[in-house]
Every structure is written in C-alpha cells, then in structure tokens.
Amino acid sequence: MAYGFDTLQIHAGAHPDPATGARQVPIYQTTAYVFRDAEHAAALFNLQEVGYIYSRLTNPTVAALQERVATLEGGAGAVCCSSGHAAQIMALFPLMQPGCNVVVSTRLYGGSVTQFSQTMKRFGWEARFVDIDDMAAIDAAIDDNTRAVFCESIANPGGHIADLRAIADVADKAGIPLIVDNTTASPYLCRPIEHGATLVVHSMTKYLTGNGTVTGGVVVDSGTFDWSASDKFPSLSQPEPAYHGLKFHETFGPLAFTFHGIAIGLRDLGMTLNPQAAHYTLMGIETLSLRMERHVENATRIAEWLEQHDRIAGVTYAGLKSSPVYDRVAKYCPRGASGLFTVKLKGGYDACVKMVDSLELFSHVANLGDTRSLVIHSASTTHRQLTPEQQQAAGASPDMVRISIGTEDANDLIADLEQALAKAG
Missing domain, CATH: 3.40.640.10 (Type I PLP-dependent aspartate aminotransferase-like (Major domain))
Incomplete structure (x- = not known):
C-alpha cells in the first residue's frame, strides 16, 4: 500500500x-x-x-x-x-x-x-x-x-x-x-x-x-x-x-x-x-509536515508585510509574486517556499546591526529551521569569510538580514519586527 x-x-x-x-x-x-x-x-x-x-x-x-x-x-x-x-x-x-x-x-x-x-x-x-x-x-x-x-x-x-x-x-x-x-x-x-x-x-x-x-x-x-x-x-x-x-x-x-x-x-x-x-x-520528523505548513504560512504573511514596509528596500522570499523565481514555486515547491528569506534595509549595514540587536522574540543565532524565529546578519557572521563579490553572489550583502520564520503567532512576530525596525531608524 x-x-x-x-x-x-x-x-x-x-x-x-x-x-x-x-x-x-x-x-x-x-x-x-x-x-x-x-x-x-x-x-x-x-x-x-x-x-x-x-x-x-x-x-x-x-x-x-x-x-x-x-x-x-x-x-x-x-x-x-x-x-x-x-x-x-x-x-x-x-x-x-x-x-x-x-x-x-x-x-x-x-x-x-x-x-x-x-x-x-x-x-x-x-x-x-x-x-x-x-x-x-x-x-x-x-x-x-x-x-x-x-x-x-x-x-x-x-x-x-x-x-x-x-x-x-x-x-x-x-x-x-x-x-x-x-x-x-x-x-x-x-x-x-x-x-x-x-x-x-x-x-x-x-x-x-x-x-x-x-x-x-x-x-x-x-x-x-x-x-x-x-x-x-x-x-x-x-x-x-x-x-x-x-x-x-x-x-x-x-x-x-x-x-x-x-x-x-x-x-x-x-x-x-x-x-x-x-x-x-x-x-x-514526526511533525515535519505540520511544522512546514506553519513555517510557510507565517513566512508568506510576514514577507508580504515586510515588502510594504517603508524601511525595507527589498525581500527575497520566493513565495512573493514579485520574486524573479516565483514561477518555480509551483513546479518545485508546490506546498510553499519554506520559511527562510532575507530583507534588505534602506539604512544599510548599521541599520541591519541595530535591527538584529533590537529584536526581542527573534533569537540571534547561527541556525535556521527551528520552531523559534531566528535572525542573523549574514555578512558579519555566516558569510564573513567571503569576499564582497562572493557575499553579493550568495545573497548575503552587508545590507541584508537573514530571517528564519518559526511557528509562533505571526502577529507577535510582526510586532517584534515593527519595534526593531523603528529602533533601526
């Protein structure tokens, strides 16, 4: 069977x-x-x-x-x-x-x-x-x-x-x-x-x-x-x-x-x-499908909200209709584009660091895929050893923050991002 x-x-x-x-x-x-x-x-x-x-x-x-x-x-x-x-x-x-x-x-x-x-x-x-x-x-x-x-x-x-x-x-x-x-x-x-x-x-x-x-x-x-x-x-x-x-x-x-x-x-x-x-x-793994559904649901909602934010210059989430690879979601990831993406801040490197330091519900760690929402500034951490050209090619330029959306209440995550972006200036 x-x-x-x-x-x-x-x-x-x-x-x-x-x-x-x-x-x-x-x-x-x-x-x-x-x-x-x-x-x-x-x-x-x-x-x-x-x-x-x-x-x-x-x-x-x-x-x-x-x-x-x-x-x-x-x-x-x-x-x-x-x-x-x-x-x-x-x-x-x-x-x-x-x-x-x-x-x-x-x-x-x-x-x-x-x-x-x-x-x-x-x-x-x-x-x-x-x-x-x-x-x-x-x-x-x-x-x-x-x-x-x-x-x-x-x-x-x-x-x-x-x-x-x-x-x-x-x-x-x-x-x-x-x-x-x-x-x-x-x-x-x-x-x-x-x-x-x-x-x-x-x-x-x-x-x-x-x-x-x-x-x-x-x-x-x-x-x-x-x-x-x-x-x-x-x-x-x-x-x-x-x-x-x-x-x-x-x-x-x-x-x-x-x-x-x-x-x-x-x-x-x-x-x-x-x-x-x-x-x-x-x-x-016993709860993988349940978790992934919530990761996708939360990530889609939060990416759409961030895309409209006046302090955000861009969001890379493939589940957004504005994404250059949006058409590949239906072919390769029909259940959704996961819970990971980056956001580009208009304030550049300094704003990224301030945003990461100001978040309260998000955990600042070098990991992803957790039930908890996680954040990191890739250019100064996980991609620090790369050249500027390599960082750019990898999607980890200095004005980018990587966000791994967890399975918490999406409203709480949005509120935390809002207060952190306000402090980032």
Missing part, C-alpha cells in the same frame, strides 16, 4: 522493538554488537550479510532514521552522519579523486562556500563556482575531470529556488550526478530526486529535527545512477581492495552508493551520527 507523507513521516523505518514491544524507536546506546559465531562475524565484515558490527558503521537507531529520510525523499537508501558539512564530504568522497572538480552554485550557505573553495583544496579537489541559473555556464565549467554538479534546492540565505530539472539535464548530458542540498526545503516541500537529482544531502540540524537540539547530516541516494557507465567513478565501479576485489555497483546495484558510504565512508572518515541525535531527529 502506498502511504501518504504524513503517515510515512511517523511510521517509515519504525517497528515495535522485537525484544520489548517498545513502540517508539529505542536509543541503542551501544558501541558494539555480539556476533552469533565466527562465521556470522566473517559474513558481516565481508559485506555478505547485512547487520550490526560497530556503531561507527551501523546502529539500529540511526538505521531507522536512514530508512525514514530515504523514504520521504523517494530514495533507495541513505547514510546519516555527524553534520550537514559532513554529509557534503560524504556525498563527494566516493566520486572524487585528486585532480577532479565539482561545479558548484554561487548561491550557497557561506560555510559551504568556504568548505568547497578552501578546505576541499587539501584533498586535491577543485570547486568551480557558477551562476546556477546559467545553464551555458554550468555546461562550460564541466570538463573530463568533473565528477558532480552541486546546488541548493532553496538557497540559504536568500531563498532562491534552483531550476533543478534544467540543471539535471546538463549533468545527465555530461554523465555526472547532480547533488542537491535540500536542507531549506525539506522533503515535504521539495523532492529533488523527482526532478533529476542523483544524491540529496541535508543538514538535519535544521528543519528535519526542527527544535535546535541536534547536529546531524544525511546523504540520500536515488539509486538510479549508472556508476559503471564510464570509468569516472572507480570507487563504485571497480574492484575494492579492502573487500577482496568486490565491485560495489556490480554487487549492490541501486544501493551501491549507500553501502559504500557505510562500508568505506563511515569506516574511514568516521563522521558518525550518535544514536541520541538520531532519536531526537526521528521525533522531530
């Missing part, structure tokens, strides 16, 4: 505990697991049998979360890890080698820009930044050493919606995967795999958990990419020395990337999600 999203967000991956009958997924706070015998242990280590060995690799609580997120995204499998940044490395790790490059959107979270432009150099990887709306530029940036295209479905901080189908077509023509960060949208608002994405990553820290208690990430594999169609992805298509010449794609088919992420990625990179965090995220 095909269940609806509201049912799957509660039941996918969750089964009564066979030992106790516990209905909620237990927190399996254990390091290791007892093998039935030596033969069983050998089969697990040879990837001949699926099971639990050591919690750096697999854990029942984490496994339930992986199944739930993969189901909600429409993927074949998923690998959870310690943060959204870890998920991005985990997504690229099986694809890249020294000398390879990835084509990346300029409209990314500031920390991601720094990770791609600076830290990845230490692996011998190159990031080529392009305007993700320019299909010709994406195509021109791809060469024989390109192994993926990377973008955000709804960009942080500006709320820009990417034309995923058009980008996927360019990637498909080049025989490389499209990786989409779906953090800001969540699978309730956008399902990138349905629009051609090969891999989907999340910072589960944000909307999936939804309450500011967890740091976690996940990589979801569509299971549709042919890793053996060329010699570009030897980690997945060629013999793996650590497993006696096993070929991941030949052996595991649609789950090749997922098994590699666990058996190689988590084994050697060790960016493991702890079971307590997995439990919190599972509980958060």
